[in-house]
Amino acid sequence: MRFSTLASAAAASVPAALFAHAAAAGHYDYVIVGGGNSGLVVAERLTENSGVSVLVLEAGNDYDIDFNVTCVVPGLDLTVTGGSIVDWNYTTAPQVNLANRQVPYPRGYILGGSTSTNFMAYTRGAAAPYDQWAAIGNEGWDWNSVLPYFKKSIQFTPPEANQSYIPYDASQYAGEGPLQVSFGHYIEPISIYFATALTNKTGPNLTMKETNDGSPIGVGYLATTINPKNANRDSSWTSFGLTASSRSNFHVQTHTLATRILFENSSSGDLVANGVEYRDNSGAIQVAYADKEVILTAGAFGSPQLLMVSGIGPASQLQGNGIDVKVDLPGVGQNLLDHLFFGPVYEVIDNITTANQFNANASLYAEYLREWKTEGEGELAGAISSMSAWERVPDDVLDSIGAQELKNLRSDWNHIQLEVIASGSVPSGKAGNYVSPAAVISYPFSKGNVTIVSNSTTVKPIVQPNWLSSEIDQKVAIWAFRQVREVMLSETMAPIVLGEAYPGLDKTSDEDILAAIQAVAHPIYQASGTCAMKAQSDGGVVNSKLVVYGTKNVRVADASIFPIITSANTMAPVYMVAEKAADLIKADQ
Ligand SMILES: Cc1cc2nc3c(=O)[nH]c(=O)nc-3n(C[C@H](O)[C@H](O)[C@H](O)COP(=O)(O)OP(=O)(O)OC[C@H]3O[C@@H](n4cnc5c(N)ncnc54)[C@H](O)[C@@H]3O)c2cc1C
DSSP: OEEEOOOHHHHHHSOGGGBOOOOTTOEEEEEEEOOSTTHHHHHHHHTTSTTOOEEEEOSSBOTTSTTHHHHHOGGGGGGGSTTSTTBOOEEOOOBTTTTTBOOEEOOBOBTTGGGGTSOOBOOOOOHHHHHHHHHTTOTTOSHHHHHHHHHHTEEEOOOOGGGTTOOOOGGGGOOOOSEEEBOOSOOOHHHHHHHHHHHHOTTTOOOBOOOSSSOOOEEEEOOBOEETTTTEEOOTIIIIIHHHTTOTTEEEESSOEEEEEEEOOOSSSSBOEEEEEEEOTTSOEEEEEEEEEEEEOSHHHHHHHHHHHTTEEOHHHHHHTTOOOSEEOTTTTOOBBOOEEEOOEEEEOTTSOOHHHHHTOHHHHHHHHHHHHHHSOSGGGSOSOOEEEEEOOOHHHHHHHTOHHHHHSOTTOOSEEEEEESOOOOTTOOOOOEEEEEEEESSOOOOBEEEOSSSSTTSOOEEEOOTTOSHHHHHHHHHHHHHHHHHHTSTTTTTTEEEEEESOTTOOSHHHHHHHHHHHOEEOSOOBOTTOBSOGGGTOSBOTTOBBTTBSSEEEOSGGGOSSOOSSOSHHHHHHHHHHHHHHHHHTO
């Protein structure tokens, strides 16, 4: 590996032999922008061929900064999201339908990108959305075609002997990739209670099952990207990145912000990219030349932004920022979709472990940390959320709210996801042992966009998700909120639930519940769709080989290419997209 960074803190913890300056204005076959979830997978796969050179430009931090300690501890996942030095700390535009709030929108700012800061749930969701990707013209992206790419990334460890309550099907995970997938060494008690209560409740009529098989409707414990050998988070850096780092044809530069894609001069035909301009840690502008392709894996905000400042995007927006229009591509930055997360908060008995407890008790925290460090066990050895249910809204409810499109979705396509977080807070700030059971809208109608306000990537774009702008989303949210409340007030939960701390059981009308949702809802940070893979005439940005329309050799290969959001969490699908992207690129070599 050629590893170049100007961060002295990082240099202190990486063997000196690994450091060598990548040629500042050097030539590489491929320049990849974004060393996150996808970028490091693409880089690792391409550098399997020793004759191919790859440079990854990553704006964020190295993995080996001091903050590393909290990144790798699964149970501290909540602490590395918004507000941390390994996050971009985006905030949305005011959300009219969320009480005008500007909602924090975390994105990983570190090698591994959001896989280094996320909640580690490894979920694929329903097969139906992928089949729909193919049905709208993306040949080769249907479930049967992408399943081998899901499996390719991972190495699976089954649940431990004392976790016999976890249903799983090892054949769904048969792969030989570097990414560790396991169920972790610790499942919070609240997850077990909530999962059991869901299966006991007659309403949703859900059964426990393996939910990564393309038919998720039911309840399952979450496979996670936790390395069972040391109970550490496994990110795309610790899996794919470290695998590639032993190769001399793999180069990565951190603290390096890509500022523009450079194109050959040509008066006609599709644009040919020949490099990427970037700003290094000292503020100096440098160029990395790409002899074959430029690949954008900068995520759902970074990739459309870089295209736009480089002259590819909606013409009026580009002109408004003084940017020469190279390709008028109206779809760039549009079609922003995410899964909205909301729910009541409950106070539970002290025997139910929560992050609230160890956050309020330094010696308890120290003891948990010691247990994790020395034994790889205990409360910090698992993610903050360990189960999910996937559910359809009943047909009669859909009829009553006029949601014919949801009714028409194929029967494996879940409408909502239910989960519980072993942590919580209430607007009054009152201390307590809280948990946050929640619902998630899996098929949102509310769409947003990413808009640039400058010709420079040093200025963040405006992120406007328009959450709950759709009346159907609002009605589904109200129904789902009631589901969560009903489960929490069921007999199964009674021994541990002390009471509803938010919004309070006097809030029962549709209006009350909608207001309660609007006051607290936030996304589960799965922004997607802003460089959608679909026909150009339909607002698409890339074709089914992930090549940007109007260019010969610029691809996008991250969450922004999802034409339709997947029905579950987005990390596993991004690993899949990256694996397939690498094969598409190799096929064109
Ligand atoms: C807090 C949080 C919790 C989540 N929890 C889960 C979960 O439990 N399960 C799940 O499936 N999904 C989860 N997600 C979502 C999931 O992690 C993301 O959808 C996915 O990882 C995105 O992958 P990506 O490659 O598109 O982007 P990223 O992984 O974010 O990578 C983009 C990279 O590009 C870099 N970059 C951006 N712009 C530039 C530029 N101009 N120059 C150089 N580098 C640049 C960024 O720093 C980053 O490293 C979560 C996300 C977050 C933030």
